Amino acid sequence: MAKIDKHICIIGAGTAGIMLANKLANKFEVTVIDPAKDHYYQPGFLFMPFGRYKAEQLRKSTTKLVNKRANLIAEKVANIDFQNKKLATDSGTDISFDVLVVATGTRTDPSMTEGLLGDGWQKNVFDFYNPDGAEKLHDALKDFKQGTLAIQIMDMPIKCPVAPLEFTFLADDYFKKRGIRENITIKYITPLSGAFTKPVASAKFGHMLEERKIELVSDFYTEKVVETENKVVCFDGREVIYDLLVTVPVNVGSDLMRKTDIVNDLGFVEVNHGSLQSAKYPFVFAVGDAADLPTSKAGSVAHFEVDTLAENIPRFLEGKELEESFDGHSNCFVEMGGGKALLLDFNYQTQPYEGTFPFPGVGPMKLLQPSRVNHWGKLAFRFIYWWMLLPGRKIPFINAQMSLKGKKIIES
Amino acid sequence: MQKNIAGTEVEVDAEGYLTDMNQWSGDIANAIAEELHISPLSEKHWAVINWLREQTANGVELNIRKVGASGVVDIKEFYQLFPGGPLKNASKIAGLHKPTSCL
Ligand SMILES: Cc1cc2nc3c(=O)[nH]c(=O)nc-3n(C[C@H](O)[C@H](O)[C@H](O)COP(=O)(O)OP(=O)(O)OC[C@H]3O[C@@H](n4cnc5c(N)ncnc54)[C@H](O)[C@@H]3O)c2cc1C
16 A cells, blocks of 8 residues: 655654554554663563562563564654654654654653652662562562551552552462461552542442451652651651552653643643644644543553544544544453452543443453453453554454443442 | 532532532532531632632642642642642532542
């Protein structure tokens, strides 16, 4: 097929950037720019502290994942000139574009919290949202035999908002298996009013924490960490003492985007929630964690967003009206420990309900209920990720738009 | 569902947040504040309430960080004024939906 003579530039070859490049490369001139040589399967970071994976099992070379018809440039984008529709890489290369897609993700920024990068950092205070931190936490957990483990979220939004909760359940399970659970107090500290963001799921998770004798410390918005005294302090004066702190630092957008005029206070790109287009510069789109959207920052969400962009970018280039087809659909497995997981499925409007997935009334996966099939689903997801999701193949039976079929609706 | 607050029938959700910010009044604010044991409302409380309503009317999704950067209060004062969950409680008194900024 003849390519259309328009140049689409994608900044960031992460989950979203790779999926989108692979969908568009056969029809358009596509350039993807990312300095990272390797792409990581980030959901695997959750299991690293417990020794299930090593970092090298979770990465593949970016070049191998991107369609050969796309140009992949292994450089960092240093500046974007929106007026002249061009960008510059850190080596000084200028690249012009007709459409720009921001897919630069999010990262944790421990420097945003007073005292977090203090004496205890990576000694008894860890961030497992990157391979290095997850690996170091593995060593610390192995040696941890008694005391208080605190899991703490600094602020919202964070990517994969269930990950800290999953970590907590897995830690409980890990200590039980080692026969030392009785010697350890586990506390879950969150700025939210409950265990999770959406009410029905929050109540359910709250109950699960209780069952496991995990203390929920809610409405805790952290002012500072005092690592010389092993304590975290809330703005209202409450303090929690820990021996081991597993923290999810403030999540921010990329440094590149933080200096532009199309982002919110944390550096996430403001776009139309349905079409993913920037209001300020119509030729700019954002996808994945980099976008400021009121839904979860997750790979599954990025996948649904890419479907919307694969339609909208061609429409934009043809001068057609865009579709506001993205509904905030989020779909994720939650590890519960003990070889079980549950599944959440929700969007902008609806919260996670109980039911079955993907076939109403049949399943095989159960929504909001721990089951073994869900756990296998979570583990199988790694395979689906590398071989179906990233190459841009359609995943059987799963639709971009959420469905309420087979779900038990609870009024809240 | 319907609820009678300060003599007015208003539409609320299961947790008592007004679902239509236009049904709100100062009397309603005082009544909810009393229920939450945050009364009497001071001038500073009202400054925060008004700011929250203004932002919401402009389509801004609120979070604690934004309140802290508002110039109206800092986060410490915000906790002092609306103890417990400040954004949650302040939003309820201000007749706004439960904050959803927390995804
Ligand atoms: C512990 C953990 C568990 C998770 N579990 C799940 C799960 O179970 N299910 C799920 O769906 N999701 C999960 N996620 C989330 C998922 O991994 C992310 O949401 C997803 O990878 C986001 O993709 P992205 O493309 O937006 O960002 P990323 O994949 O992070 O990619 C961003 C890319 O942009 C590049 N970049 C940044 N700045 C520049 C620049 N200036 N120039 C060029 N390139 C740049 C970076 O190098 C990076 O490669 C988890 C995440 C973590 C951390």
